Amino acid sequence: MTMEHDELLHMLDDQRRVFRIAMRGLSEAEARKRTTVSELTLGGLLKHLTWCERAYTHILTEQPGTPEGMLDVSQYTWEGGSFEELLAAYAQAARVTDEAVRATDLDKMVQMPSAPWDPNPEPWSVRRIMLHVLRETAHHSGHADIIREALDGASTTEQLYSLG
Numbered sequence: 001m002t003m004e005h006d007e008l009l010h011m012l013d014d015q016r017r018v019f020r021i022a023m024r025g026l027s028e029a030e031a032r033k034r035t036t037v038s039e040l041t042l043g044g045l046l047k048h049l050t051w052c053e054r055a056y057t058h059i060l061t062e063q064p065g066t067p068e069g070m071l072d073v074s075q076y077t078w079e080g081g082s083f084e085e086l087l088a089a090y091a092q093a094a095r096v097t098d099e100a101v102r103a104t105d106l107d108k109m110v111q112m113p114s115a116p117w118d119p120n121p122e123p124w125s126v127r128r129i130m131l132h133v134l135r136e137t138a139h140h141s142g143h144a145d146i147i148r149e150a151l152d153g154a155s156t157t158e159q160l161y162s163l164g
Contacts, residue, residue: 035150
């Protein structure tokens, strides 16, 4: 493993931590509640980012077939299971992603699966896949912050600096 691996995983883990701040102290009902005109909920975002970690780890480790749920547009909604189980699944997916990244060369090229928006995708480096996961996590952290603030006034930024 290189310093670049360490830096990339450090930044991703830091963004995961910021995302999880929006989940602090939520009840099941709050995690399911829509607070904006969007269909997004905090639980739905958590489910999506769990899927994202799992799917891109599936791809970067070159497992056969399209990752389960990759084309499922319902992944932003969350119906079943407990919120605690969902949080645990996200933590587990992150651990598996980190292990996979540590075990591979960031320059390794991996064939991306086809999708309706890209039927003939080009291969991506493991580095690009991880930068995509980082971007996805950061993007949805912003959504989570807005949803949480609309829910109960909690500010991720305020909690980040007051609770660490």
